[in-house]
Every structure is written in structure tokens, then in C-alpha cells.
Amino acid sequence: MHVNYDGNRPIYQQIIEQVEYWIASNHWQQNEKVPSVRKLAENLEVNPTTIQRAYSLLEQEEILVSQRGIGKFVTDKTEKISDLRLRLIETHLTAFITQLRKLELTQNEREHIIEKIVRSANE
CATH class of the missing domain: 1.10.287 (Helix Hairpins)
Structure with a gap:
């Protein structure tokens, strides 16, 4: 996963698009745990708040689901x-x-x- 820091699209939107693509292409499968906010922020060298915003929007769409104390997972809804x-x-x-x-x-x-x-x- 990568982001374009000089692009016209906000970084959180780029992250959403890439997470969606990874899920749609089965790179991340149903019920699979996704990287933590902190880990993904470190990997992409972005503020954790940016990752949290992207993940929150994906949760609103029910693409990701949270399990308290465990982490975030790809939905199991086919x-x-x-x-x-x-x-x-x-x-x-x-x-x-x-x-x-x-x-x-x-x-x-x-x-x-x-x-x-x-x-x-x-x-």
C-alpha cells in the first residue's frame, strides 16, 4: 500500500480506495484482521489520525468491523x-x-x- 503525498486526493481517501481494492481482490479476505492503525500509519508514514479516519469510514460502510480489544477485521458479509x-x-x-x-x-x-x-x- 502506498499514498501520493503530492496528489489532489486526500490521503485518507487514497487509503480507503486501497483498502477497498485489497478486499475486493481478496488480498485481505473475509474475517481477516487488518493492520492496526498504528502499524499502518508507521508503514505509510502518515498520522495515525488519518488511518483512523479511513478505517472509521470503512466501518460506517460495514466493510470493516471492530472487535473490542482485538482489532479491526474485514466484514464477513459476502x-x-x-x-x-x-x-x-x-x-x-x-x-x-x-x-x-x-x-x-x-x-x-x-x-x-x-x-x-x-x-x-x-x-
Whole structure:
């Protein structure tokens, strides 16, 4: 995990996005304990308050759950993880389609590119 200190997006938002990606990609699995606030803050060289803010927002979304005195864990709710995966896929596809439109390609050209990508992904 890493953060861009010079970026336009707040660090806590970058952390949220990366934690979500790690969960969606099964790097962190259901019921798995996530790094403590202090440990992740040390690893990323950020203020622990920043990590706590990111973790708190993920808890509000029920992506992470706290177990008092033990730590924070990835949710065991399969539907939450499925929704997270779908949201991430939609975000990436929307950005991709936006870029295709900016290239001023015809509808036929865009469809051809998408078909080509899908074919190569299935190989």
C-alpha cells in the first residue's frame, strides 16, 4: 500500500480506495484482521489520525468491523464485498468509457475496441 503525498486526493481517501481494492481482490479476505492503525500509519508514514479516519469510514460502510480489544477485521458479509467489487468495476468502466468518448471515436469503433478487450481477457 502506498499514498501520493503530492496528489489532489486526500490521503485518507487514497487509503480507503486501497483498502477497498485489497478486499475486493481478496488480498485481505473475509474475517481477516487488518493492520492496526498504528502499524499502518508507521508503514505509510502518515498520522495515525488519518488511518483512523479511513478505517472509521470503512466501518460506517460495514466493510470493516471492530472487535473490542482485538482489532479491526474485514466484514464477513459476502453481499458487502460483492457490492464493493461491483462498485469498483463500475468506476473503472465508467472512466474507460469516458476516455473512449474523449478520443471522439465512433460508436462502432468504441464497440470494436471493447469487443477486442473482452476477447483477449477471455483467452
